[in-house]
Each structure stands twice: as C-alpha cells, then as structure tokens.
Amino acid sequence: MKSAFSLVSGDRQEGDPSDWDFRLLFDRSPVGVYVVRTGRICYANPVMGQLLDRDPESIAGEPLLSFVHRDDRSEVETLRRQAGDTDPSRYLTRLVRADGQPATVEVMESPLDVGSDENNREDAAWVGVMVDVTAHRQADLKIQDRLNFEQLLANLSAGFVNLPCDQIDSQIDASLQSLVEFLGNDRSTFIEFGDDADHVMVSHSYAAAGCQPFPIGPFAVARLPWYINEFRSGKTVFLRSLPQDLPESAVKERAHCLEEGIQSNVAIPIKVGGQRLGGLTFAFIHKPCDWPREILSRLGLIGEVFANALVRRRNEQLLQEALSENVRLRRQLEQENLYLRQQAVVTQHHGRIIGHSDAITRVLADVERVATTDAPVLLTGETGTGKELLAQTIHELSARKDRPMTVVNCASLPATLIESELFGRAAGAYTGAASAAIGRFELADGSTLFLDEIGEIPLELQAKLLRVLQDGRFERLGTAKTISVDVRIIAATNRDLEAATRKNLFRSDLYYRLSVFPIHVPPLRDRRDDIPSLTWAFVEAFGRRMGKSIKTIPRRTMKQLQDHDWPGNIRELSNAIERAMILADSDTLHIETPTTAREGADEQKTLKEVEREQILRVLEKTGWRIRGGGGAAERLDIKPTTLEARMAKLGIRRPNQR
Numbered sequence: 001m002k003s004a005f006s007l008v009s010g011d012r013q014e015g016d017p018s019d020w021d022f023r024l025l026f027d028r029s030p031v032g033v034y035v036v037r038t039g040r041i042c043y044a045n046p047v048m049g050q051l052l053d054r055d056p057e058s059i060a061g062e063p064l065l066s067f068v069h070r071d072d073r074s075e076v077e078t079l080r081r082q083a084g085d086t087d088p089s090r091y092l093t094r095l096v097r098a099d100g101q102p103a104t105v106e107v108m109e110s111p112l113d114v115g116s117d118e119n120n121r122e123d124a125a126w127v128g129v130m131v132d133v134t135a136h137r138q139a140d141l142k143i144q145d146r147l148n149f150e151q152l153l154a155n156l157s158a159g160f161v162n163l164p165c166d167q168i169d170s171q172i173d174a175s176l177q178s179l180v181e182f183l184g185n186d187r188s189t190f191i192e193f194g195d196d197a198d199h200v201m202v203s204h205s206y207a208a209a210g211c212q213p214f215p216i217g218p219f220a221v222a223r224l225p226w227y228i229n230e231f232r233s234g235k236t237v238f239l240r241s242l243p244q245d246l247p248e249s250a251v252k253e254r255a256h257c258l259e260e261g262i263q264s265n266v267a268i269p270i271k272v273g274g275q276r277l278g279g280l281t282f283a284f285i286h287k288p289c290d291w292p293r294e295i296l297s298r299l300g301l302i303g304e305v306f307a308n309a310l311v312r313r314r315n316e317q318l319l320q321e322a323l324s325e326n327v328r329l330r331r332q333l334e335q336e337n338l339y340l341r342q343q344a345v346v347t348q349h350h351g352r353i354i355g356h357s358d359a360i361t362r363v364l365a366d367v368e369r370v371a372t373t374d375a376p377v378l379l380t381g382e383t384g385t386g387k388e389l390l391a392q393t394i395h396e397l398s399a400r401k402d403r404p405m406t407v408v409n410c411a412s413l414p415a416t417l418i419e420s421e422l423f424g425r426a427a428g429a430y431t432g433a434a435s436a437a438i439g440r441f442e443l444a445d446g447s448t449l450f451l452d453e454i455g456e457i458p459l460e461l462q463a464k465l466l467r468v469l470q471d472g473r474f475e476r477l478g479t480a481k482t483i484s485v486d487v488r489i490i491a492a493t494n495r496d497l498e499a500a501t502r503k504n505l506f507r508s509d510l511y512y513r514l515s516v517f518p519i520h521v522p523p524l525r526d527r528r529d530d531i532p533s534l535t536w537a538f539v540e541a542f543g544r545r546m547g548k549s550i551k552t553i554p555r556r557t558m559k560q561l562q563d564h565d566w567p568g569n570i571r572e573l574s575n576a577i578e579r580a581m582i583l584a585d586s587d588t589l590h591i592e593t594p595t596t597a598r599e600g601a602d603e604q605k606t607l608k609e610v611e612r613e614q615i616l617r618v619l620e621k622t623g624w625r626i627r628g629g630g631g632a633a634e635r636l637d638i639k640p641t642t643l644e645a646r647m648a649k650l651g652i653r654r655p656n657q658r
C-alpha cells in the first residue's frame with residue numbers, strides 16, 4: 001500500500017521526509033493547522049475551515065483574533081506576548097463560528113520567526129494547531145455543574161444539622177431561594193399534606209423577581225385537583241411543556257398554567273418514615289425546564305431534609321407540650337399536696353372541729369388562710385355554730401399558739417364592769433375596786449383575745465376598743481399611764497353588726513376595723529351532711545364520760561336529726577344527744593329532736609319543769625345572752641335581773657361556763 005505522500009508525489013522516494021510535500025501534509029492533517037504572520041492568517045488548512053465553519057481560502061488574510069470569542073481575546077494576546085521565542089504555548093479558547101455557535105478549541109502554537117523587532121512581535125510568525133474540544137468541554141462543565149449542585153445540596157443539608165426549631169422555617173425559606181437561584185427556575189414551594197383530604201398546607205414558598213410566590217396557608221385541593229392528587233399519591237409530576245403535557249382531565253391546571261404563564265412544572269413527593277408527608281414543587285415561567293431527570297431524585301433528597309426538620313420540630317413541640325403538661329400536673333399535685341398537708345394540720349390542730357360538708361370546708365380554708373396573719377377576724381353566725389371553737393382554732397394555728405387565748409364574753413359582763421375587765425383598773429378606780437387589776441388586754445399580750453358577743457359592747461367603750469385595735473395602746477381605768485400591748489383580736493357575733501352601725505348602735509369605724517377578714521359560720525341546717533358525723537362524735541364523747549357504749553343509731557332517728565332545723569345549731573344537737581345518752585339503757589340510741597321530745601310530754605311536767613325548759617330553750621337560742629335586744633330576757637319578756645334570779649333558783653347554768 002502506498003502512503004499519501006507517494007500518492008501525491010509518486011516519483012519521489014517513499015520514506016524520505018526531506019522530499020515530502022509538507023503543504024499537502026498540513027492540508028490532510030486531521031486537526032486544524034494555521035500559520036499567522038503579523039497577526040493575520042496566512043495559511044489555514046481545511047480542518048481550520050471546518051472549525052470556523054468557513055472556507056479556508058476566505059479566512060486567509062483575516063486577523064486570527066477576529067475569530068476568537070470577544071471575551072477571550074485579551075487573554076490570548078497576553079499569552080502570545082508572554083510566549084518565549086521557541087517554546088510552544090498551549091491554551092484553551094473559544095472561537096466564534098460563522099453559524100454563530102461557539103467552539104471550544106485547544107490551541108498549541110509555536111513561533112516560526114520572531115520578526116524584525118525583538119521587542120515588538122507585530123510581524124512575528126506562528127504556526128498553530130487547533131483541536132475542537134467543545135464536546136469534552138461541555139461534558140466537563142456538566143460534571144462541574146453537577147458537582148456544584150451536589151455541593152449546594154450538601155451545604156443545604158448541613159444547614160439543618162442541630163438547627164434550633166425556631167430557625168427551621170427561615171432555613172427552609174433560604175434553602176428554597178438557593179435552589180431557585182442555582183437551578184434557574186422561578187418558584188419553589190414546599191407543601192405539606194396533613195390529615196385534611198380537602199386541603200394541603202403551603203408552608204414555604206420562594207419566588208424569583210417577576211414571579212408571585214405561592215400564598216402561604218391552606219390550599220384547597222379542588223383548585224388543582226389532578227396536580228395535587230397526582231403527587232399526593234406519591235407520583236413525581238414532570239411537566240416539561242405546559243399546558244401540552246397535561247392530560248385532558250386536568251382542566252383547572254390548564255387554566256391555571258395559562259393564567260400564570262407557567263411553562264414547566266415539577267412536583268416531587270416526599271416521604272418521611274415511610275409516610276407521604278408533602279412535596280416540593282418547582283415552577284418555570286420565563287423559560288421551560290431543561291433539567292435532566294436524574295436531578296429529581298436529588299431534589300427529593302433535599303425535600304426529605306426539609307420534611308425531617310419539620311417532623312423534628314413537630315415532635316419537639318409535642319414533647320414540649322407533654323413536658324408542660326407534666327409541669328402543670330406536678331404543680332397541681334404539689335398544690336393538692338399542700339392542701340392535703342394543710343388539711344392534715346387543720347385536723348391535727350382542731351380535731352374537735354367535725355364536719356366535711358362543703359360549707360364547713362370553705363370556712364376551714366378561710367381559717368387556715370387568716371390564721372398565720374395578725375389581722376383581726378370577725379366570726380359571724382348564729383348561736384352554737386362553733387364560732388368560739390373556730391376562734392380557738394385560728395389561735396392554735398397562729399404563731400401565738402404557745403400562749404393561751406384569752407376569752408371575754410361581752411354579753412355576760414355587766415356594762416359597768418366591762419371596761420375594767422378589758423382594760424384593767426387602778427386601786428380605787430371605782431367603788432368596790434379595792435385593789436389594782438390587770439385587764440384581759442394585758443393578759444392577752446403576745447397572744448389572742450377572743451371578744452365573744454362583740455355586739456354587746458357598750459357604745460362608750462367602743463372608741464377605747466378601736467384605739468387598742470389601731471395602735472395597741474390604752475390606759476387602765478383610773479390611771480393616765482398608757483400601756484402598749486401586742487394582741488391579736490378575734491371577735492364574734494350572732495348579730496347583724498352592719499345593721500347595728502346603721503342604727504348607730506355600733507361604731508362603724510370599729511366595725512370596719514374588726515371586719516378586716518370576716519368569716520361567716522353557716523348554721524347547721526345549711527350543712528346537714530355534717531349531722532351524722534357530729535352525732536357520732538358527741539355520742540362517743542358522752543359515752544366515754546358516762547361509761548356507756550352505743551353501737552346503733554336507728555336510721556329513722558338519724559333522718560329525723562338531719563331533717564330538724566336546729567335553731568340552737570351544734571350546741572342544741574349536742575344537748576339533745578346528751579339528754580338521749582342519759583336516758584339510753586341499751587346500745588341503741590334513740591334521740592328525739594327537741595320538738596318531738598316536747599310533744600305529749602308537756603302535760604306531765606310540773607310548772608317548774610316547764611319554766612326551766614322554756615328558759616333553757618330560749619337561752620340556747622340566744623346563745624346564753626341574757627341582756628340586750630333579742631336577748632333571753634327580752635324574749636321571755638322579763639327583766640334581765642329577774643331572769644338571772646330565776647336561773648339561779650332553777651339551777652340553770654350555762655354549760656362549760658368560763
């Protein structure tokens with residue numbers, strides 16, 4: 001076989017390079033070959049012509065640089081200047097073909113002659129070789145692009161590592177923006193599916209300039225039913241050219257694309273833990289989508305990163321809610337504990353107070369609350385309801401408990417004596433006061449003074465009482481020396497003191513001072529639930545005292561006790577039980593309520609017995625108050641002194657009289 005050279009010049013000796021037709025060699029070269037002198041092409045082989053998409057003859061005489069891409073020209077010139085006299089230079093540059101397409105070429109140039117002027121290479125000559133590397137270059141760029149994309153995804157993912165929950169939203173927004181900027185689409189939106197079949201939740205959306213972001217919030221599936229159901233069912237939606245790629249049935253989607261000018265749309269469903277949680281959508285408005293399909297799975301991955309972050313936030317919220325519920329329950333438990341402890345203290349300190357009705361429980365709660373303060377307390381309520389017992393309880397729960405509470409019954413003292421009783425006296429202060437005596441206020445110094453029946457205190461003494469209440473100072477009767485005491489006052493009354501202030505029977509300033517913390521003790525008829533436990537407590541107490549053991553109280557009896565109104569309240573109940581216990585001759589106790597006890601029995605009684613019972617009954621009702629309006633004397637329509645005389649004669653004495 002003959003070589004190309006022998007074909008062209010058959011008479012020459014084959015294999016003798018000095019005889020070869022070098023021009024033909026260049027013309028047949030598979031790479032572009034050219035010679036440049038004074039910057040202009042003086043020879044270009046046919047491949048050069050192909051590279052430039054021009055006839056090689058036509059480019060002779062043209063400046064080579066005029067075919068180089070405008071942006072690359074200065075770089076090429078610099079390279080040329082820097083090239084040595086003999087060293088070949090090698091570089092990549094872009095040519096602009098006649099068809100307008102750029103072609104990336106790899107160039108190797110060597111100087112042929114340096115020209116006339118060493119410092120100015122204007123007329124130097126070069127021989128160059130060019131190879132079209134456009135395809136390689138594009139492949140390289142693609143790889144680089146892909147690498148950049150992967151780098152972006154890695155960076156975006158890294159941004160979610162250990163991200164505090166309150167920054168997740170802003171991080172997703174920023175990530176959507178980065179994706180739009182990198183991928184060149186116009187809008188990226190994150191949609192959560194949720195449990196509502198009719199709505200999805202648009203949680204994040206970023207739109208490039210000139211495009212509307214998707215409105216954040218619930219979005220009705222009915223507005224884009226085909227599209228949403230498609231990717232909600234787990235399918236990737238890849239609509240390169242809209243509206244053509246839409247199926248016939250996607251009527252609303254078609255209208256939507258036309259209205260918004262959407263050219264392409266991609267929706268990628270996202271699963272977390274096997275559950276379809278939502279999806280990422282990408283809209284193209286300014287140009288159609290040119291993404292390769294492989295990109296979709298990578299975008300799905302970043303979507304999962306968003307979704308995982310949202311799931312983490314949701315779990316953290318649930319955890320927070322559970323924690324705050326725990327804290328709430330713990331607080332409640334602590335409160336209940338505190339309450340139970342307080343209740344235990346109450347029971348321990350005043351086990352004598354019996355009753356679990358709501359009414360008495362509320363009273364005890366007030367007692368608890370006020371006990372530890374030094375505030376005056378006004379206990380109001382009918383006779384026999386337990387006001388004194390509660391006063392004692394308040395005292396025992398206070399810091400003053402180590403000293404006994406001093407009790408004064410203002411109704412039982414004659415008006416003439418009450419001042420000296422309360423404030424003390426100097427010797428000879430009044431007729432019969434032979435020696436000096438300290439009063440109850442001094443006695444109660446550092447402790448509590450219980451002023452029972454405070455409504456009976458004479459008006460003229462009320463100012464003096466007010467002064468002690470205000471500053472703890474007073475003078476003994478018959479002296480000018482002021483005495484200071486630290487006394488906590490608890491007062492009680494079964495009268496309507498407020499009404500008394502209106503009738504000017506009680507000083508209103510004293511009333512307001514006393515009623516800083518009023519506690520109303522309800523009558524027994526308003527807490528009938530307490531009657532069985534009170535009954536049994538009294539039965540046991542009297543039984544112990546009398547050496548009797550009662551095992552049964554007939555149901556009918558207990559019902560009668562609960563139905564009775566007990567005008568004398570607990571004291572009356574206690575008396576009724578005491579009477580029944582005296583009469584009891586078996587271990588079953590029959591208690592007759594005061595009315596039934598009287599029925600049929602009265603006619604067998606002597607006048608003395610009837611008188612005694614009537615006085616006792618009235619005394620019980622008035623709380624053993626003899627004097628004053630509503631007192632026993634007034635009710636029986638006799639003078640207090642007469643009543644006292646009758647009581648003495650009939651041997652009537654107040655039970656547990658101090």
Ligand SMILES: Nc1ncnc2c1ncn2[C@@H]1O[C@H](COP(=O)(O)OP(=O)(O)OP(=O)(O)O)[C@@H](O)[C@H]1O
Nearest residue numbers: 352353354382383384385386387388389570571623
């Ligand atoms: N809740 C109670 N539990 C047990 N006993 C009670 C209770 N309340 C009152 N009592 C008893 O009933 C009787 C009358 O109570 P107390 O003297 O405290 O009533 P009071 O309201 O001060 O009456 P008065 O207004 O007539 O002075 C006392 O023997 C007292 O121990």
